[in-house]
Amino acid sequence: MRIKRKIKTDVLVVGSGLAGIKAAKELADQNHEVLMATKMKLASGSSFYPLKASLGTQVTKDGSDKPVFMADIETASRGMHRQDLAEVYIEEIAERVKEYGDIGVISKKLDGERKACFAEHPRDIYLLSNWDGIRENVTEIFGGYEKLNVMERTVVISLIQQEERVVGALLLDRDNEVIVVECKAVVLATGGFGSLYKHNLNPNDVDGSGHVLALEAGASLVNMEFIQFIPGITTPRYKTLFGEHTLMYCQDIVKDSGKSLLDPALPEGLSRKECLEIRSGHGPFTDSLESKWFDIAMMKEIIKTRNEHGFELLYDPELYENDEEFYTVYLNWLKQTGIHLVEDEVRIAPFAHASNGGVYIDPYGRSGVPGLYAIGELSCNIEGANRLGGNSTGACMVFGKRAALDCSHYLQGVEPYEIGLVEAELQLDRLFEKTGTCSDSEAVNAAVDKVREIMWYAGNVVRSEQQLIAAMDEINSLEKGLDLASFFKQQATRKLAIKAKNFLKLSQLLLQAMLERKESRGAHYREDHPQEKPEFAKRLFIKETKPGALSFEFLNQ
DSSP: OOOOEEEEOSEEEEOOSHHHHHHHHHHHHTTOOEEEEOSSSSSOSGGGOTTOSOEEEEEOOSTTHHHHHHHHHHHHHTTOSOHHHHHHHHHHHHHHGGGTGGGTOOEEEOSSOBOOTTOSSOBEEEEEOOHHHHHHHHHHHHHTOTTEEEEOSOEEEEEEEETTEEEEEEEEOTTOOEEEEEOSEEEEOOOOOGGGSSSBSSOTTOSSHHHHHHHHHTOOEEOTTOEEEEEEEEESSTTEEOOGGGGGGEEEEEOTTSOBSSGGGSOTTOOHHHHHHHHTTOSSOOTTSTTHHHHHHHHHHHHHHOOOSOEEEEEOGGGGGOOOHHHHHHHHHHHHTTOOTTTSOOEEEEEEEEESOEEEOOTTOBOSSTTEEEOGGGEEOSOOSSOOTTSHHHHHHHHHHHHHHHHHHHHHTOOOOOOOHHHHHHHHHTTOOOOOSBOOHHHHHHHHHHHHHHHHHHSSSSBOHHHHHHHHHHHHHHHHHBOHHHHHTSGGGHHHHHHHHHHHHHHHHHHHHHHHOOSOBTTBOBTTBOSOOGGGOSEEEEEEEETTEEEEEEEOO
16 A cells, blocks of 8 residues: 655644644744644534534632632542642643633633532633634634644544654545654544444544554553533434533423423432432533433433434423523524524433543653653543533643643654654554455445444443443444455545544443443443442553553552
């Protein structure tokens, strides 16, 4: 297979969401030559998902708030967070939000203080909105740097290592030609893996590719079983973000028959009104609160009936009389998209949203593999079993800057490595392990779609050993039938071949992680192990011990 050309740069930044943009600009400011590769266009990924009214950033108020903020993180995380990363965030976030404008991000501090999702104490929240305006700003800012180049519609398919460090990467450009990049370091900022699920609130490029790149390069993944699922609107506009705070005005959630979905699911002593009020305080599902029955009821009914069109919400008209900015911003945005929560039939279902786990990093975004950094949602950051709302955007800024600073020092201490074309072609040949015989486009597309359906039913809110094992068996069978090595040789379908490879690998990894944690904790709920257990108060680390072989180990680190 021919390699079209070679590109030389100081550092390769993969992904163009908030984390990638922040790191790339910081490195360009240090006069390093930066190449950004992004699957879609500049300023993309979950940061710029068009069907969200806004994103928030939670900010430390003052010195007295620091221990309080830490206590909020500790309470939400259920022991699954990294203390040092949380301390860094709390210490630096107030300064980093001042730098949103430097990278073209439009932000506005909400009036007064507000409790973020899962937070027990209110603090300042900054709202980010106007994604098209931000994209225009970022494009203009990046255009002012001679040494900052962007390759759009480009996929990084493998990292190249020599001398026990990352020295380059293999890419597929917009024409599906193979490109070799020689670089001294790589910053991965590829986001999460929401599109691995049939129903998700992410763009299609959020597909877990960075997790596979890091894993295959020798980095560890941690907390992968803790995935955020949040209610999303299925009707009248599919895949629209649902504002959970509106549940304060919700009277009931009902099945097609008009009967309450919630009432039969509630334990004795918990009223429907109480459950909905608790649920209005947090977006993602969590086993940690009694509001869990709201999401469990939806998912169990979906698994039982295989009906995915969602459940109708019945609202009190007083919802539209609330003039708080947090309500009006969301409700006005819904109106612009043609949705009225009282006048329209509005249905919701659980959607995959964000991953709390990811690449294991230190406070400078280092992965443990020399020359490889991971930031943003791709990294296992300050989150744990639950994640406080407003911390993900802030972490992009905090650790994007810290990774760029450390990377700048690293670049000054290493020499470029000359990658030979034969060496690169050998790495290309090792991408796929030949198994099955089927290599037509229809079969590969069908396999990708099947993985997404399996994950949504078996690895969603409600999980059990029986479901997980059956799902792994089914995905393993899919994998054995495909000849992705031959499929990759067809230029037009190379990106699909990479996507199928990553989906098959990552889905099995996630299901195994869910199987290993035989308890319920935060975002991870096992119907067959419904209690949180002290013996599982450790983080689950995943490592590739040799090509295709993974280890799963619970560790206190």
